Amino acid sequence: MKRRITLHFPREAVHQPIAYRLAVEFDIAAKILRAQIAPNQSGTMVVELSGDIDDLAAAEHWLESQGLGINRASGQIRVDAERCVDCGICTSVCPSGALSSSAPSWQLQFDAQRCLVCEQCIPTCPFEAIALVLEPSP
Structure with a gap:
């Protein structure tokens, strides 16, 4: 089973070998999708756990x-094609390349498999064409 979660590290916990301990003690594979953690500061990590x-x-x-x-809130990014004008602003903030556009059409392409659900694209869209759609809890 796979589960995508966001971990919020307080200053005291940033030096812990989290991925190592998950693998050794719990037989969990931790795929780090995005991390912003600096020494002696708080941080955030989006990780996909498998096990x-x-x-x-x-x-x-x-x-x-x-x-x-x-943060266990599972959801996914959705792009409303009727509201989207293919301006491409969201592509500049997407860290995974899930949002892209290219010549000759410059039409926005969204690859949900690459999406980290970091939500950076949502406030960037001037037409509110991008939203986080929460999945119902099991």
Whole structure:
């Protein structure tokens, strides 16, 4: 099973080897999708965890016990084609290249598989054509 979460690191926790401990102690593969963590400062990391559902639950509990904040709000970015005018502004802030446009049409292309759901594109769109659509909780 895979689960995408956002971890919020307080200053005290930025030096912990989180990905290593998840692999060794919980048999969880942690694919880091985006990270902004500086030494001696707080930080954020978007990570995709893969493993057995029970191991994932135990790993998330351990992360919280280490003082990390976890955002489990699962959702995905959606682009409203009727509102989008293909201006391309959102492509300049997309860190993964999920939003792109190219000649000759310059029409916006969205690759959901590459999307990190970092939400940087949402406030950038002047036409409010991009939104986070939350998935219902299980």
